[in-house]
Amino acid sequence: xxxxxxxxxxxxxxxxxxxxxxxxxxxxxxxxxxxxxxxxxxxxxxxxxxxxxxxxxxxxxxxxxxxxxxxxxxxxxxxxxxxxxxxxxxxxxxxxxxxxxxxxxxxxxxxxxxxxxxxxxxxxxxxxxxxxxxxxxxxxxxxxxxxxxxxxxxxxxxxxxxxxxxxxxxxxxxxxxxxxxxxxxxxxxxxxxxxxxxxxxxxxxxxxxxxxxxxxxxxxxxxxxxxxxxxxxxxxxxxxxxxxxxxxxxxxxxxxxxxxxxxxxxxxxxxxxxxxxxxxxxxxxxxxxxxxxxxxxxxxxxxxxxxxxxxxxxxxxxxxxxxxxxxxxxxxxxxxxxxxxxxxxxxxxxxxxxxxxxxxxxxxxxxxxxxxxxxxxxxxxxxxxxxxxxxxxxxxxxxxxxxxxxxxxxxxxxx
Amino acid sequence: xxxxxxxxxxxxxxxxxxxxxxxxxxxxxxxxxxxxxxxxxxxxxxxxxxxxxxxxxxxxxxxxxxxxxxxxxxxxxxxxxxxxxxxxxxxxxxxxxxxxxxxxxxxxxxxxxxxxxxxxxxxxxxxxxxxxxxxxxxxxxxxxxxxxxxxxxxxxxxxxxxxxxxxxxxxxxxxxxxxxxxxxxxxxxxxxxxxxxxxxxxxxxxxxxxxxxxxxxxxxxxxxxxxxxxxxxxxxxxxxxxxxxxxxxxxxxxxxxxxxxxxxxxxxxxxxxxxxxxxxxxxxxxxxxxxxxxxxxxxxxxxxxxxxxxxxxxxxxxxxxxxxxxxxxxxxxxxxxxxxxxxxxxxxxxxxxxxxxxxxxxxxxxxxxxxxxxxxxxxxxxxxxxxxxxxxxxxxxxxxxxxxxxxxxxxxxxx
Numbered sequence: 001x002x003x004x005x006x007x008x009x010x011x012x013x014x015x016x017x018x019x020x021x022x023x024x025x026x027x028x029x030x031x032x033x034x035x036x037x038x039x040x041x042x043x044x045x046x047x048x049x050x051x052x053x054x055x056x057x058x059x060x061x062x063x064x065x066x067x068x069x070x071x072x073x074x075x076x077x078x079x080x081x082x083x084x085x086x087x088x089x090x091x092x093x094x095x096x097x098x099x100x101x102x103x104x105x106x107x108x109x110x111x112x113x114x115x116x117x118x119x120x121x122x123x124x125x126x127x128x129x130x131x132x133x134x135x136x137x138x139x140x141x142x143x144x145x146x147x148x149x150x151x152x153x154x155x156x157x158x159x160x161x162x163x164x165x166x167x168x169x170x171x172x173x174x175x176x177x178x179x180x181x182x183x184x185x186x187x188x189x190x191x192x193x194x195x196x197x198x199x200x201x202x203x204x205x206x207x208x209x210x211x212x213x214x215x216x217x218x219x220x221x222x223x224x225x226x227x228x229x230x231x232x233x234x235x236x237x238x239x240x241x242x243x244x245x246x247x248x249x250x251x252x253x254x255x256x257x258x259x260x261x262x263x264x265x266x267x268x269x270x271x272x273x274x275x276x277x278x279x280x281x282x283x284x285x286x287x288x289x290x291x292x293x294x295x296x297x298x299x300x301x302x303x304x305x306x307x308x309x310x311x312x313x314x315x316x317x318x319x320x321x322x323x324x325x326x327x328x329x330x331x332x333x334x335x336x337x338x339x340x341x342x343x344x345x346x347x348x349x350x351x352x353x354x355x356x357x358x359x360x361x362x363x364x365x366x367x368x369x370x371x372x373x374x375x376x377x378x379x380x381x382x383x384x385x386x387x388x389x390x391x392x393x394x395x396x397x398x399x400x401x402x403x404x405x406x407x408x409x410x411x412x413x414x415x
Numbered sequence: 416x417x418x419x420x421x422x423x424x425x426x427x428x429x430x431x432x433x434x435x436x437x438x439x440x441x442x443x444x445x446x447x448x449x450x451x452x453x454x455x456x457x458x459x460x461x462x463x464x465x466x467x468x469x470x471x472x473x474x475x476x477x478x479x480x481x482x483x484x485x486x487x488x489x490x491x492x493x494x495x496x497x498x499x500x501x502x503x504x505x506x507x508x509x510x511x512x513x514x515x516x517x518x519x520x521x522x523x524x525x526x527x528x529x530x531x532x533x534x535x536x537x538x539x540x541x542x543x544x545x546x547x548x549x550x551x552x553x554x555x556x557x558x559x560x561x562x563x564x565x566x567x568x569x570x571x572x573x574x575x576x577x578x579x580x581x582x583x584x585x586x587x588x589x590x591x592x593x594x595x596x597x598x599x600x601x602x603x604x605x606x607x608x609x610x611x612x613x614x615x616x617x618x619x620x621x622x623x624x625x626x627x628x629x630x631x632x633x634x635x636x637x638x639x640x641x642x643x644x645x646x647x648x649x650x651x652x653x654x655x656x657x658x659x660x661x662x663x664x665x666x667x668x669x670x671x672x673x674x675x676x677x678x679x680x681x682x683x684x685x686x687x688x689x690x691x692x693x694x695x696x697x698x699x700x701x702x703x704x705x706x707x708x709x710x711x712x713x714x715x716x717x718x719x720x721x722x723x724x725x726x727x728x729x730x731x732x733x734x735x736x737x738x739x740x741x742x743x744x745x746x747x748x749x750x751x752x753x754x755x756x757x758x759x760x761x762x763x764x765x766x767x768x769x770x771x772x773x774x775x776x777x778x779x780x781x782x783x784x785x786x787x788x789x790x791x792x793x794x795x796x797x798x799x800x801x802x803x804x805x806x807x808x809x810x811x812x813x814x815x816x817x818x819x820x821x822x823x824x825x826x827x828x829x830x
Contacts, residue, residue, distance in 0.1 A: 007617035024641060032613045054650045061650050073643050124789070143762055143787065157660075158745045161668065161677035164753030168595030169584060176668050176675050176747040177592055180583030180654050186638055190605045195786035197612035198447045202422035202791055204619055211789035218764030221753050222785040223601055225765045226439060228488050230751035231779050235469045235476050239595050239750065245572075253576065253591050260591050262576035330573045332591040335654065336645035338579030338636050347558055349633030350640045364646050370637040371610035372558065374539070374626035376617055 006033015007376040011200070013107040014039060014098075015082065016089075016122075018047045020156075020182065021139050021216060022111030023078040025189035029196070030081035031369035031380040034107070037394055038079065038385070039098075042086035042415060046387040049074040056355045056364070069357050071384065076353050077366035079384025085395070086388040086415045089120050093414045100399050102127045102134060106203075107196055111139040114146045124211040134209040135199045139192050143215035154216050159184030163220040168229070171242040188219040249299035250274050253332055254307050256315040260332035263306070263322055271295055271302075273325035278309035339365040347372060348379075356383040391415055421448015422791040426615070428522040429454060429513075430497065431504075431537075433462045435571075435597065436554050436631060437526030438493040440604035444522070444611070445496035446784035446795040452516070452809055453494065453800070457501035457830060461802040464489040471770045471779070484772050486799065491768050492781035494799025500810070501803040501830045504535050508829045515814050517542045517549060521618075522611055526554040528569075529561045539626040549624040550614040554607050558630035569631050574599030578635040583644070586657040603634040664714035665689050668747055669722050671730040675747035678721070678737055686710055686717075688740035693724035754780040762787060763794075771798040806830055 011034040015026040030036040040046035052074040055065040061073070087094050099122075102108065108127060110117055117123040117138075124136040138144050141154020157178060160166050165183060166176035195212040203209050229239045237247055244252030248266035265274045268291065275284045283289055283305075288298045295302055310318050315331060322329035333341075339350045349370040352360045369378040395401040401409075409415045426449040430441040438453075445451040455461035467489040470480040476488070502509050514537075517523060523542060525532055532538040532553075539551040553559055556569020572593060575581050580598060581591035610627040618624050644654045652662055659667035663681035680689045683706065690699045698704055698720075703713045710717055725733050730746060737744035748756075754765045764785040767775045784793040810816040816824075824830045 007613040009617075010620075011616075020641075028609065032609075054647065054652070061646060063650050073646055077641065077643060142758060155679040155743055157666065157668075157677050157679050158743055161675075161745045161747040162753060162756070164748050164750035165594075165596055166668070166747050167749040169592050175658055175670070176677075177584050178658060178660075178668055178677075179580075179594070180642075180644070180656075181580055181639055182642065183598070186641060187605075190602075190609065191785050193609050194443065194447075194605065194612065195788065197609065197616065198422040198786075199788060199791065200616055201426075201612065201619065202424075204616065205425075208790055210791060213787040213789070214785065215759075215762060215764065217756070218759050218762050218785040221756065221759050222764045222782040224596055224750055225754045225780055225782040226435075226492065226601060227595075227597065228492060228768070228779055228781060229595070230749075230754070231476060231488055231776075232469065233751075234778065235478050237469070241595075243590055243593060251572065253572075253581070253593055255590070260576075262572050262591075262593075264570040264572050328570055328573055330576045332576040332581050333579050334582045334645075335579035335639055336648075338577060339640045339645070341577070341632070341636065343557060343560075344630075344633050344636050347630060347633050349630065349637045353643070361646075363649065364643055365640055366643060367637040367640040368633075370606050370629065370633040371613075372628040373610065373614060374628070375623055376614065376625060 005377050006031070006379065007373065008032040008034040011035065011106040012104060013037065013109060014101055014105045016108065016110035016112070017139070018111065019049060020078070020185040021189050022109060023047070023049065024186060025137070025139060025192045026082065026109050027078055027080060027380065028189065028193045028369065029107070031378055033377065036082040037101070037390070038082045038084045039087045040084055040387055042088055042388065046084070046086070047075065049078055050387060056358055056361050058358055060361055071355060073353070073364065075384050076355060080366070080380050081382040082385060083390035083394060084385035084388055085391040088414055089122060091412070091414045093409070093412065095121050097399070097414070098122055099127065099130050103130050104398055105131065105134060106200065107135045107137065109137045109139070109192065109196070114140045114142070114144055128209065132209055133203050133207050135196055135203060135212060136209070137192050137196045137212040137214070139188050139214050139216065141216050143218060144211070144213040156182040156184040159216045159220055162217055164224045165220060168224070168239060170240050172238070172240050174240065184216055184220050187223055188214050188216040191219045244299065244303050246299035247296055249295045250302050250306055252303065254310050256310050256318045257313055259315045261310070261315060261318055262330050262332055264328045266292070268292070270327055273327045274306065274322065277321045277325040277327055278306055280305060351380055354381070354383045356386070388415070420792050421446070421794065422788065423447040423449040426450065426521040427519060428452065428524060429516055429520045431523065431525035431527070432554070433526065434464060435493070435600040436604050437524060438462070438464065439601060440552070440554060440607045441497065441524050442493055442495060442795065443604065443608045443784065446793055448792065449522070451497040452805070453497045453499045454502045455499055455802055457503055457803065461499070461501070462490065464493055465802060471773055471776050473773055475776055486770060488779065490799050491770060495781070495795045496797040497800060498805035498809060499800040499803055500806040503829055504537060506827070506829045508824070508827065510536050512814070512829070513537055514542065514545050518545050519813055520546070520549060521615065522550045522552065524552045524554070524607070524611070529555045529557070529559055543624065547624055548618050548622050550611055550618060550627060551624070552607050552611045552627040552629070554603050554629050554631065556631050558633060559626070559628040571597040571599040574631045574635055577632055579639045580635060583639070583654060585655050587653070587655050589655065599631055599635050602638055603629050603631040606634045659714065659718050661714035662711055664710045665717050665721055667718065669725050671725050671733045672727055674730045676725070676730060676733055677745050677747055679743045681707070683707070685742055688742045689721065689737065692736045692740040692742055693721055695720060766795055769796070769798045771801070803830070
């Protein structure tokens with residue numbers, strides 16, 4: 001049996017997150033086998049992601065919902081493998097319940113704006129006093145110390161703008177390039193999971209828990225800083241080179257008769273193959289293209305040759321021809337094709353998304369856990385819970401509360 | 416003392432990685448406090464990153480190197496906090512040394528093409544027989560089972576093309592947008608670290624090690640699948656909307672007289688603030704802009720109003736005015752400004768890069784470990800090692816080899 005369980009089996013996580021960045025962190029932890037108890041505010045319909053159009057309904061996707069079972073696509077993707085319990089953290093009676101749960105938890109993850117958990121009395125200082133081994137992970141726009149820019153609203157586009165990432169695409173003088181992939185929202189949770197797991201290793205060894213503080217801006221900027229772009233520019237290696245990368249020529253994206261493709265042929269032998277592929281074996285030995293330095297010098301001509309050859313040919317022929325000549329080549333796929341890649345689906349790196357009542361809606365795919373363990377499991381196939389679906393079971397199992405006590409809490413507006 | 420050490424202190428990693436994706440994974444693990452022993456091939460000058468121009472020299476950055484102390488910027492960034500030992504894994508005598516080291520290691524990370532470690536006799540099956548608790552992490556283009564597309568050369572641009580990410584920027588009909596930030600290379604190592612740490616938690620608990628298999632394509636595609644882009648398009652929420660996001664209007668990037676900025680004002684109150692900021696308080700109550708639905712319908716007009724107002728005004732005034740009206744706004748920074756953000760540097764999310772002999776070159780920054788632990792340390796300030804700098808100490812400390820034995824191995828071409 002242990003072969004089918006995730007490596008975090010047995011770990012209990014209290015999940016205070018909403019929107020995208022926080023829930024993606026706890027989604028990954030759930031996919032690794034932790035028990036994730038999502039604590040939602042009952043007074044506003046729970047996590048705001050539950051109110052994001054579109055919804056999956058009995059009749060398929062719809063921009064509006066009309067049935068209590070209808071669930072937003074956002075929640076269907078981000079809520080998988082989690083339990084949901086309601087708890088109104090603004091109600092005075094909620095704090096003891098929360099701290100009683102925290103006593104039995106291994107990890108808490110939250111993405112409130114900096115300062116909010118302190119006001120609610122559920123910040124790390126409040127929790128450590130009842131559970132010193134607990135890991136308390138915070139994801140915020142700029143870090144736990146508070147705001148650095150403007151009013152601190154850390155929406156993805158704001159983080160992209162500040163991080164420099166928008167200026168790594170396009171050509172010199174082009175406007176900034178906003179990524180549709182919300183990298184500002186997605187990179188921070190990955191670092192939050194890394195920090196959380198490292199802290200768990202430390203806690204398992206020493207018994208010492210701690211606060212793990214991750215900034216969206218810091219996370220994305222650290223990734224941008226993996227390549228020292230401005231140092232490279234200072235020695236003449238420009239960053240914004242559009243579709244082509246002249247310093248690696250032939251290298252970039254080109255158009256075929258029926259779609260775009262990328263080739264990456266930076267070495268002499270790849271470049272030689274590329275010239276033969278486009279019926280220019282006559283140029284294969286030419287001094288203009290025989291060395292990297294020569295190709296860099298003649299990059300425009302070389303890229304034009306390829307572009308002209310490819311423009312009138314069908315994609316299949318283009319791909320086949322470059323492959324036959326040993327040149328790394330791939331079609332540029334749109335997201336719809338990419339998430340349906342046979343191997344990616346087979347490896348569960350992308351998985352079909354399932355509604356708890358209505359099943360799988362054709363075409364609805366979501367992120368899997370892109371790690372294959374030889375021994376442990378990794379799974380994100382469990383449908384997202386309805387709001388508060390597990391309130392009673394969590395309170396009964398973890399706190400030993402009986403039905404009348406739970407009913408009273410519900411009547412009092414605590415749950 | 417324990418306050419200043421990373422959470423992975425005491426863990427030993429054998430690092431077989433080269434280029435970017437693999438070394439970034441072990442860089443993060445080193446930043447978390449693990450001891451990373453980078454094993455490099457002595458016959459080709461070690462990791463290919465050592466031969467990437469430009470170099471840091473005694474006279475600053477240079478496209479060429481002329482002194483043995485000159486070090487590539489790539490290695491200076493990726494080699495930090497690691498030890499380097501040479502070992503020629505193609506030499507028959509290397510295998511016993513490698514397995515003796517593996518007996519004492521907690522983690523091995525490699526990013527050879529699928530199948531290579533088996534040919535070298537150092538794949539997971541070979542290693543588990545001497546250390547069943549060891550975690551063996553592989554990063555490859557398409558996964559450990561081998562190639563899915565073309566010849567399997569998993570360069571960043573190929574992975575970007577296949578993942579769909581290139582089609583998440585720009586407008587309908589635009590060419591694909593290649594990101595200068597090598598997301599194909601950088602996302603897989605983050606998942607590899609997540610998988611590795613989760614497996615360590617499992618191993619510490621059960622004594623069971625395992626193989627952790629991460630695909631570059633699967634990793635990036637899973638991130639793309641966090642948002643169900645094609646399902647959204649099917650209900651009329653398009654993905655490629657260029658600089659603006661009409662469904663959240665006013666929302667997007669705009670030009671001031673001296674630079675670009677982003678505003679994100681999707682709510683009624685933010686939108687109201689934006690209209691007041693551009694001196695159009697008269698439109699604040701107007702039915703055209705009073706509700707989200709109305710703004711979506713009139714998004715072009717609304718974005719034009721903002722663009723016209725901002726175009727002639729200096730950035731400082733634009734930012735100040737939107738901020739004063741409570742509208743989330745930020746400058747679009749280039750990478751050079753972004754990596755110098757005061758708060759990001761203060762939080763060590765980006766750090767100055769230091770040459771072992773020549774010190775810090777002005778303007779050279781690299782990724783930090785963007786996680787702040789309240790108890791553990793996180794540090795990437797140690798300069799990268801010279802090729803083989805730690806060969807003797809590692810062999811002496813870990814295997815008890817004495818100088819004459821090491822000299823003989825070196826003479827024989829094993830080291």
